[in-house]
Amino acid sequence: MFSSLDLEHDKALAARLGGKARAGTPREAAAFGEVVLIAVPYSALPQLGRDLANLIKGKPVLDTCNPIPGRDGEIATWAREKGAGLASAELLPGARLVRAFNAIGYARLPEIGKRQGERIGMPMAGDDPGAIKVASRLVREIGFEPVVIGPLVMGRYLIPGTPLAGEHTPEQIQQIAAGLK
Numbered sequence: 001m002f003s004s005l006d007l008e009h010d011k012a013l014a015a016r017l018g019g020k021a022r023a024g025t026p027r028e029a030a031a032f033g034e035v036v037l038i039a040v041p042y043s044a045l046p047q048l049g050r051d052l053a054n055l056i057k058g059k060p061v062l063d064t065c066n067p068i069p070g071r072d073g074e075i076a077t078w079a080r081e082k083g084a085g086l087a088s089a090e091l092l093p094g095a096r097l098v099r100a101f102n103a104i105g106y107a108r109l110p111e112i113g114k115r116q117g118e119r120i121g122m123p124m125a126g127d128d129p130g131a132i133k134v135a136s137r138l139v140r141e142i143g144f145e146p147v148v149i150g151p152l153v154m155g156r157y158l159i160p161g162t163p164l165a166g167e168h169t170p171e172q173i174q175q176i177a178a179g180l181k
Helices: 007-017 025-030 042-056 074-082 084-090 106-113 129-141 153-156 169-180
Strands: 036-038 061-065 097-099 121-126 147-149
Touching: 025 042, 036 042, 042 074, 042 084, 061 106, 061 129, 074 084, 084 097, 084 153, 097 129, 097 153, 121 129, 121 153, 121 169, 129 147, 147 169, 153 169
Parallel strands: 036 061, 061 097, 121 147
Antiparallel strands: 097 121
8 A cells, every 4th residue: 555645646556556556545554554664754754653653553664764954854863863773763653663775765776676686785774573574575575685784773874875875785785784883
């Protein structure tokens, strides 16, 4: 189920995909999904966390949001100081949070996921082994190799401008992450 601020766009996307694809409000999508992927400007997370708290509690949630000071303002500065993983966990209480899809620009994901040969690594951070297992399966299904770099505290390194940003092999991600610990 897709959800955004533009429900008509989401309905058209679901219609193009066909099958079981649907569109709905954020509350409908959070209630519908066994797993929830959140991809919003970081400044939207506090309200989203309040609005969806009872619907995401106990669910694996993939946090793709990056705190960008020029776009998100003060909350981005706070999240970068605290660490994006820990900040997101605070803003999405009760979610079984995994930071993923943060280090590679979203526009590149489809092309990279379809490449033949060795897979590009997808660095991830999380505290919940079950949620990491679910996220890893989903990451593999779309053509990447999941690389768990550690607990949510390591989520601070899954933002643009850090050594893990960009495209890396799984081995490169492991080497870079080892140097950050």
